[in-house]
Amino acid sequence: MAELNFLTSVHTSTQRDYVQRVVEHDKAECAEIAGQWGYDYWDGARKYGFGGYTYDGRWRKVAEEIAAHYNLKSGDRILDIGCGKAFLLYEITQVVPGAEVAGIDISDYAIENSKEEVMPYLRSGNCTELPYERGEFDFVFSLNTFHNLHNYELKSAVKEMVRVGKGAAYICVESYRNEREKMNLLYWQLTCKCFHTPREWEWVTSQYGYQGDLGFIFFE
Numbered sequence: 001m002a003e004l005n006f007l008t009s010v011h012t013s014t015q016r017d018y019v020q021r022v023v024e025h026d027k028a029e030c031a032e033i034a035g036q037w038g039y040d041y042w043d044g045a046r047k048y049g050f051g052g053y054t055y056d057g058r059w060r061k062v063a064e065e066i067a068a069h070y071n072l073k074s075g076d077r078i079l080d081i082g083c084g085k086a087f088l089l090y091e092i093t094q095v096v097p098g099a100e101v102a103g104i105d106i107s108d109y110a111i112e113n114s115k116e117e118v119m120p121y122l123r124s125g126n127c128t129e130l131p132y133e134r135g136e137f138d139f140v141f142s143l144n145t146f147h148n149l150h151n152y153e154l155k156s157a158v159k160e161m162v163r164v165g166k167g168a169a170y171i172c173v174e175s176y177r178n179e180r181e182k183m184n185l186l187y188w189q190l191t192c193k194c195f196h197t198p199r200e201w202e203w204v205t206s207q208y209g210y211q212g213d214l215g216f217i218f219f220e
Contacts, residue, residue: 018187034190037107063091074098082145090115128156140165158208169212184219
């Protein structure tokens with residue numbers, strides 16, 4: 001199990017005022033609305049989530065790094081758990097021509113407003129019960145999804161990820177290494193339910209048979 005942070009360039013490209021997010025709005029109300037995973041979260045006001053999530057090519061570099069590291073090639077079957085609007089999944093099809101992709105997300109809105117080139121390969125559903133066969137995918141990844149689960153849901157989600165893959169896997173979650181980063185995460189997050197350090201995430205996922213790689217988003 002290695003720590004690989006493919007998302008650093010995307011994450012650090014956004015400027016964040018952590019305290020402002022807490023004092024300017026009713027954070028509890030914003031979190032409740034964000035947790036509905038609808039228009040407000042993806043394309044509504046910034047206080048509810050992305051503040052408008054449109055394709056801009058920012059995921060191409062991430063796709064290139066993932067494809068190179070895992071030696072992805074034509075014919076490989078690739079699953080994105082928590083694909084959102086599937087911008088990264090689309091970039092993978094461009095970087096790895098001939099790859100067979102699939103994506104699943106709990107948000108019907110995200111699937112309905114996803115990148116149209118990969119929309120036929122997406123479905124809405126819960127990561128705790130994946131609608132795929134055992135060992136169906138050569139590479140399975142999940143970015144910024146598992147921290148949105150309750151602790152009691154992690155077992156099913158991780159076991160399902162292990163079940164549908166053939167070995168190569170990558171999970172990236174929000175995390176913290178010190179008290180400052182923990183406070184910033186608490187201030188900024190809208191949907192996070194699991195607050196673990198990297199070591200805790202490694203321990204939790206390994207308990208459920210996960211032997212793939214991990215990555216972390218830190219709010220410095």
